[in-house]
Amino acid sequence: MPTRDKPVDPGRRTFIKTLGVGVAGATAVGAMGPEADAEESPALPAGTQILDLTVNGKRHRLHVESRTTLAELLRDELGFTGTKVACNRGMCGTCTVLLDGLAVYSCHTLALDAHGKQVLTVEGLMKGEELHPLQQAFVDHDGLQCGYCTPGQVMAAEALLRENPEPSRADIEAGMAGNLCRCGAYPKIIESIESMKGGR
Amino acid sequence: MRNFTYLQPENLKQAAKALEKNEAMVMGGGTDLLDLLKMDIAAPEQVLNLKSAGDAELRTIEEKDDKLRIGGLVTLAELAADDRLRRSYTVLQEAAAAAATPQLRNAGTLGGNLCQRPRCWYFRDPEFSCLRKGGDTCFAIDGRNKFHCVVGGGPCYIVHPSDTAVALLALGAEVRVRKGGKTRSVPIGEFFVLPEVDPQRETILGDGEFVVGVEVPAPGRDTRSSYTKFKFREGWDFAVVSVALVMDKAGGIVRGGTVALGGVAPVPWLDAGGSAALAGIGGQDRRLDAFAGALLAGAEPMTENEFKVPLTRNLAKRALVELLDR
Numbered sequence: 001m002p003t004r005d006k007p008v009d010p011g012r013r014t015f016i017k018t019l020g021v022g023v024a025g026a027t028a029v030g031a032m033g034p035e036a037d038a039e040e041s042p043a044l045p046a047g048t049q050i051l052d053l054t055v056n057g058k059r060h061r062l063h064v065e066s067r068t069t070l071a072e073l074l075r076d077e078l079g080f081t082g083t084k085v086a087c088n089r090g091m092c093g094t095c096t097v098l099l100d101g102l103a104v105y106s107c108h109t110l111a112l113d114a115h116g117k118q119v120l121t122v123e124g125l126m127k128g129e130e131l132h133p134l135q136q137a138f139v140d141h142d143g144l145q146c147g148y149c150t151p152g153q154v155m156a157a158e159a160l161l162r163e164n165p166e167p168s169r170a171d172i173e174a175g176m177a178g179n180l181c182r183c184g185a186y187p188k189i190i191e192s193i194e195s196m197k198g199g200r
Numbered sequence: 201m202r203n204f205t206y207l208q209p210e211n212l213k214q215a216a217k218a219l220e221k222n223e224a225m226v227m228g229g230g231t232d233l234l235d236l237l238k239m240d241i242a243a244p245e246q247v248l249n250l251k252s253a254g255d256a257e258l259r260t261i262e263e264k265d266d267k268l269r270i271g272g273l274v275t276l277a278e279l280a281a282d283d284r285l286r287r288s289y290t291v292l293q294e295a296a297a298a299a300a301t302p303q304l305r306n307a308g309t310l311g312g313n314l315c316q317r318p319r320c321w322y323f324r325d326p327e328f329s330c331l332r333k334g335g336d337t338c339f340a341i342d343g344r345n346k347f348h349c350v351v352g353g354g355p356c357y358i359v360h361p362s363d364t365a366v367a368l369l370a371l372g373a374e375v376r377v378r379k380g381g382k383t384r385s386v387p388i389g390e391f392f393v394l395p396e397v398d399p400q401r402e403t404i405l406g407d408g409e410f411v412v413g414v415e416v417p418a419p420g421r422d423t424r425s426s427y428t429k430f431k432f433r434e435g436w437d438f439a440v441v442s443v444a445l446v447m448d449k450a451g452g453i454v455r456g457g458t459v460a461l462g463g464v465a466p467v468p469w470l471d472a473g474g475s476a477a478l479a480g481i482g483g484q485d486r487r488l489d490a491f492a493g494a495l496l497a498g499a500e501p502m503t504e505n506e507f508k509v510p511l512t513r514n515l516a517k518r519a520l521v522e523l524l525d526r
Contacts (some may be wrong), residue, residue, distance in 0.1 A: 015285035039390070047203045066247070089238065089306065090231060102277070102306040108234050109307065112206055113251065156302070177435045178301025 050134045053114045055080065064111050071095045071106035073114075076120060082122040093179030096152040096159075097121050103159035103178070122151040127157065134158055134196055143192030145183035153159030153179050157193045166197050201237045208252035210519070214411065215253050216380050220408040228273055228312030236317060240326050241333070248408070250311070258412060260306040261285075268416040272311030272376075280305060280323040289416060291425035291444050295367035296427045298320055302437045307458060311411040314375065314391070318358035318466075319438055320348065330354045331399045338399075345502040347432075347440065350509060352465035356395035357502065359463050360402060361438050365392070366462035367427050370444035379409045388414070392467035395510050399480055402467070410450050422448045424456070424526050428519040430511060439463040441512045443519045452524070453482035464496065464512055473497045474516065476504070482524055492517045 020175035051064050055078060064073060071088075074080040074097070083106055084094040092109030097106045098120040106119075135154055137143065144150045153176070160167060160175035167175060172193050181189060207224055209215035218224065223245035227233050228459060236242040250258070252271060256269040259363060261282055268289060279296035286293045322328040322339040329335030340348045340357045348357040365388065374385040388402065391400055406409070419425065425446040431437035435447070439462045447457025459474040474495035481487055492513035499509050 046205045049206060049208075065203050067201040067203045068235075069201075089235060093301070093303065096303060099306075103303050104307050105303045108231060108304075110206070110230060110234070113249070123274070159302070175302055178303040 034039055049112055051112055051115055053111075053117055055119045058122060059198070066110065066112060068111040069096070069107050070099075070104075070109040070111045070114050070119070073111040074106060074119070080121045080123050084148055084151055086148065091180075092152075093156060094149045094152040096155040096179065099153060101159070101162065103156050105178075107196060120155070120158075122154055125154065130157075134161070134192075137190070137192045137195045141188055141192040141195055143185060143189045145181075145185050147178060149181045149183075153189055155180065155188075157196075160193070161196055167193070169194070201234075202240070202243050204237075205246045205506060207246055207248040209248065211253050211377065212255045212258070213381070215248060215250060215410070216378055216408070218248055219410060220380055222246050222248075223407075226250055226315075226410045228274065228309035228315075229307035230312075231300070231308045232312060232316040234501075235324075238346075239324060241317070241324065263418070265305040266418045268418065269328070270310055270414050270416070272413045272415075273309045276300065276305035276308045276310070276313060276364070277302070279310060285354075288369060288419055288423075289425070291370055291446055292364060292367040292416070293313045293428075293429045294427035295363040295408075295442075295444065298427060298439075298442075299363040310364060310414065311422070313362050313403070314368075314411060314414075316361055318402065319335050319361045320358045323358065331395070332358065342466065342501070344504065346504040348502055348505055349465050350499045350501045350505060351469060351496055352394055352467060353500070353502075354396060356399040356466065358402075358466050360392065360465065360467050363427065363439060363442060363462060364467065365468040366442055366444045366460045367425075368414060368416065369468045370425065370458045370460035371416050371419070372458070375403065375411055376413045376415060377409050378412045383412060384525070385415060388468070389470055395466050396511055401474075419446065420448055422450055425525050426519055426523050427520075428515055430515055441508055441515060443512070443516045445516070446525055447478055447517045447523065449482065451483075453485070454478045454480065455526070459495065459516060461495070461512060461516075464499075464508060471495050471497075478520075481520070488517045488520065493519060 047066050051062050069190050071085050083097055085107050086092045086094040088107045090105040095105055095107040096103050100117045156176055156179045162173055172190050209217050209218055225244040226248050228250055240363055257272040260271050262269045276296045276299050322330045323332050328339055331338045338356050349359045360420040368388050373388045373389050375391045377386055391403055427444050429439045429442040432440050441464055442462035444460040457478040459471045460470055461469040477491045477494040495513050495516055496509055
């Protein structure tokens with residue numbers, strides 16, 4: 001497959017933040033551009049692409065390696081370290097963020113799969129230094145012990161409450177099944193979420 | 201994770217063309233593929249992102265000509281929330297809802313769920329060069345095999361991990377497979393490959409082939425169905441064993457039906473004996489033990505998984521009793 005540009009191969013965590021979009025970047029976004037339909041399907045410069053996404057309401061354009069996960073991008077490049085990574089295998093839920101309103105594991109989502117989408121992290125729930133009511137509920141009801149899983153728990157709970165503002169206990173247990181708490185604060189996590197019913 | 205070239209086709213035509221030219225791995229939601237990449241079980245030069253294809257047929261659920269057509273990129277969460285499925289294809293709705301976690305169901309697709317690789321701990325561990333990875337040993341035979349198969353095994357003893365595949369098998373679905381400009385339909389029972397045929401793959405998909413969706417024949421008015429899954433931990437897990445039951449009922453009596461089992465074989469397992477034993481049960485006739493005993497004929501448990509036989513039979517009994525009352 002022909003490439004249009006020299007392969008750019010920055011180190012794993014060294015991204016080139018683009019200011020504006022250069023010509024190469026602009027043609028690259030479509031990857032297999034419309035002109036490719038008839039004969040060829042040209043790929044991008046091997047291993048990197050331009051990513052255009054919105055995080056907590058602010059738009060970002062970056063040049064990223066294909067293998068970069070959304071969690072790596074959020075934490076290492078954009079500084080949203082509220083999103084935690086524990087298992088890095090899509091099993092524990094600490095890295096939960098909302099992608100176009102749906103809860104996903106950011107450690108198990110390619111950053112490039114967030115192209116053109118809206119990402120909400122725990123930082124985006126807050127208004128400046130003011131906690132979101134759901135975060136306050138976790139504080140008020142002791143919905144945490146060590147706190148490491150809490151940003152993921154809060155984001156999973158936010159997704160659950162958006163879809164179902166009046167969840168039953170069984171709804172909460174099912175909706176929170178993707179988030180582990182190794183301190184075992186589950187009863188208090190459920191209590192924190194239950195306290196939000198009707199109060200949003 | 202090693203880096204790769206991420207192919208982003210704009211439509212199915214480009215995707216098919218790119219796959220004919222490249223040895224790319226196809227990615228839907230990526231929930232399984234990313235795990236394989238992170239663990240270095242797979243190390244493709246190229247990954248093709250099917251989600252970048254805009255074709256509506258990949259994303260829609262459509263009732264047409266007495267069939268339900270489901271696009272390969274429809275997510276498990278969308279299947280679990282669909283009222284048509286809940287009403288008429290209950291077994292599939294329940295299977296999708298029983299799979300994984302909310303986060304994984306939001307990402308995971310039906311096509312990807314059918315094409316996921318097995319969970320065998322020797323396969324998933326890069327330290328073990330097992331048969332399925334091109335080695336010459338199945339480590340489960342003399343090793344830990346609590347969650348391995350009891351029927352259909354040899355020379356490899358995996359179980360197929362998909363919940364939706366078991367439901368689709370009981371419903372008599374067909375998988376729509378594309379290569380180049382052509383799409384063919386494969387009965388789902390012929391889509392999966394036993395290890396005795398080829399221990400290195402789980403499906404018939406060859407070079408350049410990929411799943412674009414499934415077609416499910418519409419059940420009759422008297423058809424009832426359910427998916428019953430036993431997990432090692434209740435929060436979320438792959439099935440230890442599962443039972444997909446689809447049956448026609450008239451006046452409270454089963455006229456006929458199909459039982460498909462998950463977690464017992466290297467492929468979703470159509471149980472002929474159990475299916476044949478369904479007819480006539482109901483009302484005063486509660487030959488539940490005969491039905492249960494007919495399941496898993498010829499089972500050959502391994503050293504640690506004999507428990508799967510009575511577990512499957514009891515689970516199937518429970519599923520049948522509950523479905524008789526629905």
